[in-house]
Amino acid sequence: MSCSLFQIAELDEDRHFELSDYQGPVARWCSGCGDHSVLTSVQRVLAEADAIPERTVFVSGIGCSSRFPHYLRTYGFHGIHGRALPLATGVKLSRPDLDVWVVMGDGDCISIGAGHWIHAVRYNVDMTALMLDNNIYGLTKKQTSPTTPQGYSSNTQPYGSWLPPMNPLEATLGVTNASFVAQTAEWLPAHLFSTLRAAHEHRGFSWVRILQRCPHFTADIFGDAVKDPSRVELLVHDDGITAPGLDRIIEHRTAHDPSDIDAARRLAEESDRLRLGLFFRDESRPRYEETRHLPHLTVDDKLAALEKELDRHAV
């Protein structure tokens, strides 16, 4: 996690934390909202990793899911719509010692923040980015999002969404320097937890799409899959994501080596079933914050360096 960009005091690795150390005020999301499940999973991942609360930063944009940092007892930056990724990039570039997470919704990440999403994938800064995708704008009361299924009606497109939805997995896998791309679902907590843990452990930019229901506006979209596990297909591999207990529930499985980008792109294409699992992982990709090894100067060194710069302009 650490890198040589800036030197920061060594971390105290010997501290241990409980789930309750990460729990903030009671979340104000609607009952039945998938955000609750993601919050619990994230807290479990933090506890298991003994993440030091004051060295953990959650950055979010705007939307229901972006309230996330308020419900944790870590540092948090609840930013503006679509712009969580630049904020998080600044935090990590400036302080590589911090453990940075980003929480976005579908509108946040791939609509208003689309430019930042594409470039964040390429920068591959070491952080864990979650897109909580409920296929709709919830906070503003049911407007079409880029992932709203074609024909699904909303307040802005009452006769149904005109266009086929964007496939953010395909797009992410298409960006040069992608290093971790996974998809999971909030109604499968074991898979969700395993995916988040793998994403957190990954060194580089981990991008996870979490399919989730909005109880008010898209309760039906993933309803079939919740009731009928045969609508779901798991990507399985020794290097992939394993979730204990899922074997008994989900029968469809596809062997997929997460180092195979071509196979990952094929599997990301539209299918009758929802494919969950690790599509791609490559830790050898260059991480932006590590591409420069810069000198750490003392105050005296800096003064001397400044004099040298002034010498260049001396007359």
Place this chain on the structure above:
Amino acid sequence: MAMKLDTVDPAGPRDDAPDAARRIRTTDHSVEIVSDSGEGAQKCGQIFGAVSAKMGNGVWTVEIIPAEVEPPPRSIAGASGIRIRLGDRPVTNWGDETDLVVAFNEQVLLGRHRLGGLRKGALVLLEDMWASHPDDTIRAQWEEALEELTGAGYEIVLVPMEKQCLTVVDSARRGKNMFVLGMLCRIFSRDIDRAKDQIAGVFEKKSEEIVRRNFELLDLGYAWAAENLDVQFDVPVMDTDRDMVVMNGNEAIALGAVASGMEMAAMYPITPATSVSHSLGEMFQRFGGVLHQAEDEIAAAGVAIGASYAGRCAFTITSGPGLALKTEFLGLAVMTETPLVLVDVQRGGPSTGLPTKVEQSDLLAALWGQPGDAPKIVMAPATIEECFHVMITARRLAELFRAVVIVLSDANLATGVAPFPRPIADSSWFAGPPDQSPVADGGRPYDWDDRTGRSDRFVPGRPGGMHTVTGLAHDEGSKVAYDSAINQRASAMRARKIASFGSTLEPPPIHGDDAGDLLLVGWGSTRGAIEEAVDRARADGLAVSSTHLHFLSPLQPGLAEIFARFRRVMTVEINYSDDPAAPFVTDENRRRGQLATVLRSATLVDVDCWTRVLGEPLRPGAIERAIHERLDRDATPAEPGDDR
């Protein structure tokens, strides 16, 4: 350090010089070199300016930049070049018209002539190769241009630059500028060895062969001028033993940022701000820091805010269109009280406007550009030297007040080059490491001090300080506010810290007498031109003074009291205002200069304005005329009913 020119003929001022003497002493002389893009006129002028500065002249150079990288050759609008104003004292602005022009072709010369940049009677040294060019069209253009130029009363000398250069090199395109530099060294008695030192420095990374060839061309130009030109100018030098540095305003900003201890700049390329990042890209590699070229202007602001939030104050650099894009993020920084320095190198606007030209049109956008009330600190350096120091102050203020600090530079400072006293580096300039001390029990992330509005910041890493900052209205604990009273108090606290900083400022000094008929008020890069105009008008016996504001928010104190001592107050700015006599313009609906608008609102004084948006720095002569006109208007009161 300065070399005294004790061989000057006592020829007196230029206008009285007898033709025979041709060795002319002048205390103020402007030289222009214009060419097609890529012919090296700017490099030539920069070296000439640096040599002149080293010899002890006051120098101000300003680049003449076409909007395109490579405009069509020989085009009137494509003039690329540089103007160097020399003086016998520190030069603070680009002056009025040019006294001597070297032109690589007649079309770019025509361009400068038509813009009114050249003094009547100016000496013009013009490349003669076009007169005998095989292309009929070019010869026709030459003849037509020469007719227009001759009619304008210039003293035109044809110079066989190309022919001369070809005696030394195979292609003159990349060498003519050194020949011209040689001519100028002769005309202004510049020390040829200093010029060679400078050339060797500039071409440090090139081969010895290239340096040697440039020396040869330099000597050739010098010799040609000695044999063929019968005129020389002497601009007396200052005797100074102060260490000086010379750079442009963007370089000064970059150096100031490094000197302030800032370790991150996030930007997206935009003229005329970009060259700050060129300097930083080099310097951060040596100092330890990151120049982040973001995917867009918005992201650049976000990355800088993220870095500042994490405890290392960062800055972002932009120009007008980028300032517009960063607006929402500026609001977030204000609301979360995250330190941020934003440098806006202003250009002509609105929209894409005049990308390479100067304007001061972003003041109101900087002050009021964010929806909602977003108080922040806005400051404007007036000189290249101040571009350096402003960054150190800006970083400190941003951190001390958890505030957004906008620094308004402009294209005039960005590309102007002038010597200034070498800063004495001080370790107290550098930012300290991020505060990682534990937060005391019960500490709150916005524990506003009622008197000052200030609060201690909980940077990530501080044990016990965990909280979430938010752009939503929030209380002292950063909890989202659902109580109307807290929004009123939080708004007051964000305003109060700016006001409390304002209470530490001094009233601006007055240039000239403390009272009189007319006070000019300026801000930013225009100070040199305004003060020069005031000095000339005062020499004519007019009771005019000027003052210059460095802080636009909060305003420096005492303005109303100062204004009350003058019969008239008038801002001088490079932004648009309506001519009061224009159709439909009334005293109520008149668009006024941006500072004038602010000052009228702040002081309730009837502040007038004189502004121009000609895409060039203000000329002292034009300001001087405006002073006379303003006072004349008072001398002949308007008829009743006249809405002026």
